[in-house]
Amino acid sequence: MSRKYRIAVIKGDGVGPEIVEAALNVLSGLGFNAEFVEVNAGYEFFKRTGKPIEEDGLNVLKSCDAVLKGPITTPLDRPDFKSINVMLRRELGLYANVRPFKSFKGISLRDLNVVLIRENTEDLYVGIEGIHLGTAIALKVISKEATEKIVRFAFNYAIKHGFKRITVVHKSNILRMTDGLFRDIFFTVARNYNDLECNEILVDSAAYQLIRNPKAFDVLVTENLYGDILADLLAGIVGSLGLCGSMEVGDTHALFEPVHGSAPDIAGRGIANPISQVISSKLMLEYLSTKYDDQWLAKLAKALDSSISTVIEERRILTPDLGGNASTKEVADAILIEALRVL
Numbered sequence: 001m002s003r004k005y006r007i008a009v010i011k012g013d014g015v016g017p018e019i020v021e022a023a024l025n026v027l028s029g030l031g032f033n034a035e036f037v038e039v040n041a042g043y044e045f046f047k048r049t050g051k052p053i054e055e056d057g058l059n060v061l062k063s064c065d066a067v068l069k070g071p072i073t074t075p076l077d078r079p080d081f082k083s084i085n086v087m088l089r090r091e092l093g094l095y096a097n098v099r100p101f102k103s104f105k106g107i108s109l110r111d112l113n114v115v116l117i118r119e120n121t122e123d124l125y126v127g128i129e130g131i132h133l134g135t136a137i138a139l140k141v142i143s144k145e146a147t148e149k150i151v152r153f154a155f156n157y158a159i160k161h162g163f164k165r166i167t168v169v170h171k172s173n174i175l176r177m178t179d180g181l182f183r184d185i186f187f188t189v190a191r192n193y194n195d196l197e198c199n200e201i202l203v204d205s206a207a208y209q210l211i212r213n214p215k216a217f218d219v220l221v222t223e224n225l226y227g228d229i230l231a232d233l234l235a236g237i238v239g240s241l242g243l244c245g246s247m248e249v250g251d252t253h254a255l256f257e258p259v260h261g262s263a264p265d266i267a268g269r270g271i272a273n274p275i276s277q278v279i280s281s282k283l284m285l286e287y288l289s290t291k292y293d294d295q296w297l298a299k300l301a302k303a304l305d306s307s308i309s310t311v312i313e314e315r316r317i318l319t320p321d322l323g324g325n326a327s328t329k330e331v332a333d334a335i336l337i338e339a340l341r342v343l
């Protein structure tokens with residue numbers, strides 16, 4: 001019998017509550033033995049209360065086995081509002097952002113199986129900016145410590161998941177010191193991993209090559225900003241942001257959320273693609289199954305993985321982002337039914 005897990009749930013903003021609800025139904029329907037503890041956080045919560053997250057919310061997140069999170073809005077017209085996503089990453093020490101991008105037959109632009117590993121705590125995202133004599137300046141921070149951590153993580157991830165190649169993405173021809181440090185640390189750490197082919201590519205070239213020939217890549221490791229941008233590019237190749245989930249992990253905590261944002265243009269209409277949140281949930285099951293050596297969860301994750309591919313590739317029940325006319329709930333239900341059939 002699988003142990004009972006405590007999962008913190010942040011529903012988030014925009015389409016967040018719709019897709020998180022759908023993913024929770026799938027998890028419960030599959031028999032995932034968990035207590036879901038809701039934690040209020042996000043821009044809507046901030047507008048109501050003046051706080052980014054409920055009192056004691058961070059402690060609740062830290063006390064749970066994992067956090068399942070929907071997207072949170074960071075409005076452009078509120079300079080006083082700091083990104084809650086960046087705050088959560090810092091507070092929970094989630095230094096590695098792992099984003100697997102896998103193609104689906106008949107849907108994706110190219111055949112690919114690429115895992116993007118993004119450093120999640122520094123670079124321009126430290127948010128240190130200022131204006132001096134009419135010139136705006138932002139600080140790009142790349143530390144030896146954080147870079148070693150993410151690069152080691154990426155190498156270990158590649159080995160553990162049976163990949164043969166790892167590529168560092170940078171722009172050290174221009175940013176000699178910051179990106180130069182990131183690149184140098186990559187090749188220093190690489191000396192300890194003889195079984196992997198280690199490559200490098202400039203970020204602009206990476207954007208081009210990923211579209212032209214994504215089969216040339218397995219695991220990519222990069223800085224925060226490049227990772228943010230390349231993730232959306234890869235989601236475009238997969239076929240929709242609604243098909244891409246992520247794991248954010250540190251030494252003690254882990255958080256699972258879609259790659260995309262709160263999609264305000266389609267929020268409240270019941271048509272958001274829930275698969276990004278279901279894939280994030282599947283990544284959570286895989287993480288917990290490894291951490292607690294729980295074979296039942298590994299089985300659930302496998303069933304979910306195959307049912308997601310089946311539903312997408314059958315192309316009968318799809319949300320409008322993929323050219324269909326099904327609702328969020330219909331897609332999630334189809335995945336659950338197929339997963340139960342496989343189990």
Ligand code: NAI
Nearest residue numbers: 071072073074075241242260261262263265266272273321
């Ligand atoms: P977005 O990722 O929310 O949306 C981009 C496009 O993809 C939109 O056309 C949207 O409709 C579509 N899309 C996204 N998710 C979808 C889904 N599940 N199903 C179908 N279509 C989907 O990017 P946008 O509009 O630039 O950002 C909106 C807000 O989200 C911003 O405030 C931004 O700061 C925030 N954001 C939050 C993130 C997070 O919480 N991790 C990540 C990225 C952005």
